[in-house]
Amino acid sequence: MKLNKLYVIKDIAGETVIVPTGNAIQNFNGLISTNEVAGFIWKHVEECATPDDMVRKVLDAFDGEPDIIEKEVLEFLETLKKVGMIAY
Amino acid sequence: MNRKFQIGDFIFRLRCPEEVMPPDNFMLFACGEDAGEQMYTYDMWLSEKLPDAEGKLIADRPDLKVYEKGGRETRLIGVKGMDGYYACYQETAEERARVVLSEAEVQSLHFDPVFTSLFALEKRLASRDQMVLHCAYVEWKGEAVLFSAPSETGKTTQADLWEKYRGSRTINGDRALLGKRNGRWSAQGWPVCGTSGVCFNETFPVRAVVVLSQARGNSVQRLTPGKAFPLLYSQITINKWNMANHIHMMDLIEELLAEIPVFLLQCTISENAVSCLEGALDALR
Structure with a gap:
């Protein structure tokens, strides 16, 4: 999976925000405050070949009900893909 | 000329x-x-x-x-x-x-x-590590208190309350130029002041940034840099079409937040709002 490099991630004292830059601001002029899991996903997108790889990575890193984690990770990745923030 | x-x-x-x-x-x-x-x-x-x-x-x-x-x-x-x-x-x-x-x-x-x-001043100033914050810039006890919020939230109102009850002085009713002077973040004058009409070319070290929110009561909380970042980011002039400039400005905001306290003041139009914030500002000493 690939990140759209026009979206920049910033870690500020434990909080993670994703900020569109350049032409990406035509679609979205603001920033996205993420929770810990969303920030984790964003940081590891390029290490994962497929959404299933990401599900495994999140399951290894966080506690929770596996079925719920899988569903939410796949939905989140699909949303990022739809708005052009990642590609796979 | x-x-x-x-x-x-x-x-x-x-x-x-x-x-x-x-x-x-x-x-x-x-x-x-x-x-x-x-x-x-x-x-x-x-x-x-x-x-x-x-x-x-x-x-x-x-x-x-x-x-x-x-x-x-x-x-x-x-x-x-x-x-x-x-x-x-x-x-x-x-x-x-x-x-x-x-x-x-x-x-x-x-x-x-x-x-x-x-x-294109914002471009010239960004390259000199300075940025323009949308705020009412108030001088109090020789330091700058910056009331920031989207338009119509009550920046001028809070600045006026401080002037009335604590003898502060508004330096600019709508904008401040932020940059480091002698190693300390300072607020400087800016030639645009919105409808306030209050505009002086004076510099004071920054005591705090106060993000305002209208409420039915008064409360103040100090924000972590992570929570404060989106609020300041939305009130600072940034040329987003220039990616390098944009990223530099975000780094600069982060640097500011590492050194300057940011408070969220949920407030009414009253002296109590002033007292509430004053307690938090005094506690910084």
Whole structure:
């Protein structure tokens, strides 16, 4: 999976925000405050070949009900893909 | 006119025809010939017709078009809600720009934002690690307290309450230029002050930024840098069409947040709101 490099991630004292830059601001002029899991996903997108790889990575890193984690990770990745923030 | 000006750390020369009268607030930033090394020159003149812009269109807003060619910008500058453009700003050399003004619009140049927009100041200042915050800039006990919030939230109202109950003084009712002076973040004057009409060219070290939110009661909390970042990011002028500049400004905000406390003040229009914040500011000492 690939990140759209026009979206920049910033870690500020434990909080993670994703900020569109350049032409990406035509679609979205603001920033996205993420929770810990969303920030984790964003940081590891390029290490994962497929959404299933990401599900495994999140399951290894966080506690929770596996079925719920899988569903939410796949939905989140699909949303990022739809708005052009990642590609796979 | 052929004069030097200094805004923040940026010293520049403006050469313009006599018909062009900078607004009074802009003239507060005029300086003597011995003020320091001139960093930039703006040549301004009037024309019936604005020149055609060349280059790649990199920003397209109703009141501003920005073109880029060979690392230099050309801007067609207009006013929100009005058709057409009143000026064309063109960077012609590393440290020089020419600004062509529409003869038909010369009268509107006495409005602070209309005139100040001619200089791409936010770009010049960003490269000198300075940024413009949308805030009421208040001096209290020799330090700057900056009330920041979207328009119509009550920045001027809180600034007025502080003036009434604590003897503070508003330096600028709508904007402050933030940058480091002698290693400490300071608020400096800015030639645009919104409808407040309050505009002084004075510098004070920053005590705190206070983000305002209207509420039915008064409470104050200190925000972590992570929570404060989105709030300040939305109130700081950033040229988002220039990616390098954009990222630099975000780094600068992060640097500010590492050193300057930011409070969220949920408040009413009352002396209690002042007392509530005063307690938090005093606790910083």
